[in-house]
Amino acid sequence: MLELKDVHVVHRARSGGLFTRDRVHALTAANLTIAPGETVGVVGESGCGKSTLARVLVGLQRPAAGTVTFHGRDLWALKEPERRALVGSSVGMVFQDPSTALNRRLPVRQVLRDPLDVHRAGTPAQREARVRELLDLVGLPASAAAALPGQLSGGQRQRVAVARALALEPELVVADEPTSALDVSVRAQILNLLLDLKERLGLALVFVSHDIQTVRRMSDRVVTMYLGRIVEQAPAGDVPLRARHPYTRALFSATPGLISPINPIPLVGVVPSATRPPSGCPFRTRCWRADDVCAAEMPAARTADEHHLFHCHHPVAAGATDVELIQERS
Numbered sequence: 001m002l003e004l005k006d007v008h009v010v011h012r013a014r015s016g017g018l019f020t021r022d023r024v025h026a027l028t029a030a031n032l033t034i035a036p037g038e039t040v041g042v043v044g045e046s047g048c049g050k051s052t053l054a055r056v057l058v059g060l061q062r063p064a065a066g067t068v069t070f071h072g073r074d075l076w077a078l079k080e081p082e083r084r085a086l087v088g089s090s091v092g093m094v095f096q097d098p099s100t101a102l103n104r105r106l107p108v109r110q111v112l113r114d115p116l117d118v119h120r121a122g123t124p125a126q127r128e129a130r131v132r133e134l135l136d137l138v139g140l141p142a143s144a145a146a147a148l149p150g151q152l153s154g155g156q157r158q159r160v161a162v163a164r165a166l167a168l169e170p171e172l173v174v175a176d177e178p179t180s181a182l183d184v185s186v187r188a189q190i191l192n193l194l195l196d197l198k199e200r201l202g203l204a205l206v207f208v209s210h211d212i213q214t215v216r217r218m219s220d221r222v223v224t225m226y227l228g229r230i231v232e233q234a235p236a237g238d239v240p241l242r243a244r245h246p247y248t249r250a251l252f253s254a255t256p257g258l259i260s261p262i263n264p265i266p267l268v269g270v271v272p273s274a275t276r277p278p279s280g281c282p283f284r285t286r287c288w289r290a291d292d293v294c295a296a297e298m299p300a301a302r303t304a305d306e307h308h309l310f311h312c313h314h315p316v317a318a319g320a321t322d323v324e325l326i327q328e329r330s
């Protein structure tokens with residue numbers, strides 16, 4: 001359905017509010033396909049490019065290089081009205097913070113009408129009916145239509161944001177940290193809502209989160225990012241024990257309660273700057289398996305099986321335990 005081929009995103013770096021000469025390599029050589037109906041979870045430390053990837057997927061970020069194709073149509077080769085029409089009707093996005101993502105001055109009815117009006121979806125009466133249908137779909141009462149976003153709770157606001165993302169019946173919803181701005185008590189409700197809608201509507205879902213346990217629970221496939229690069233893509237069932245990239249193993253082992261709550265594989269050192277990524281493998285400066293080969297060249301994609309790709313010169317053996325990896329490291 002959606003395919004990224006060798007996508008690069010580069011930003012001008014800022015310092016003290018001013019642009020500098022440096023370039024931030026927010027996304028480098030990203031290759032990813034999203035199939036209809038699948039749930040893809042994206043994990044990685046802060047600043048590794050998860051939001052940038054999400055913005056590329058929904059056509060909000062134009063790549064500096066590479067292609068984004070939707071059902072075989074190159075998004076950025078289209079004229080703007082065509083691109084907007086294609087993206088608007090096929091992809092919905094849910095942002096992290098519903099307080100800032102929704103226009104505070106517009107009542108919920110108008111928030112939900114906007115995409116329908118912009119895309120001239122049906123007659124005015126059909127659009128009103130769709131607003132009611134959307135509220136029902138996300139479990140809000142019809143009376144919520146008259147409320148301003150500020151009059152709703154955080155969880156209700158995020159339900160409105162989900163409803164807006166669904167307004168034009170997209171095939172794909174990209175949710176970027178959809179629960180991290182919410183109270184812990186309502187997070188599960190929003191996640192369950194997304195999963196329920198995905199099943200009922202047959203949506204594909206890309207789900208970006210710091211919450212690794214949730215990503216694993218929700219996803220069919222887990223994408224691990226490090227310093228702007230996708231370093232591994234694996235079926236959720238392969239993660240973490242059959243993950244092959246040392247970074248995926250370390251990231252998941254550091255998650256309490258997943259496999260080894262007491263002795264995580266230590267992830268030592270800091271993430272290098274995205275303005276000056278290391279030569280070769282981006283993880284090599286923190287990797288206990290790295291050698292000269294890793295500094296010399298970026299590892300090409302290797303396959304563990306048809307659905308499991310990783311970029312590593314010295315991958316971890318499938319099924320190696322955390323204890324074995326900790327011993328190997330020391």
Ligand SMILES: Nc1ncnc2c1ncn2[C@@H]1O[C@H](COP(=O)(O)OP(=O)(O)OP(=O)(O)O)[C@@H](O)[C@H]1O
Pocket residue numbers: 011012013014024025026044045046047048049050051052053274
């Ligand atoms: N508009 C921008 N201008 C300059 N640099 C940017 C811009 N947007 C993102 N970056 C930089 O690009 C890199 C990737 O950022 P991105 O927000 O995609 O990461 P992330 O993994 O989503 O982070 P987080 O988990 O903290 O949200 C970071 O180094 C970030 O500082």
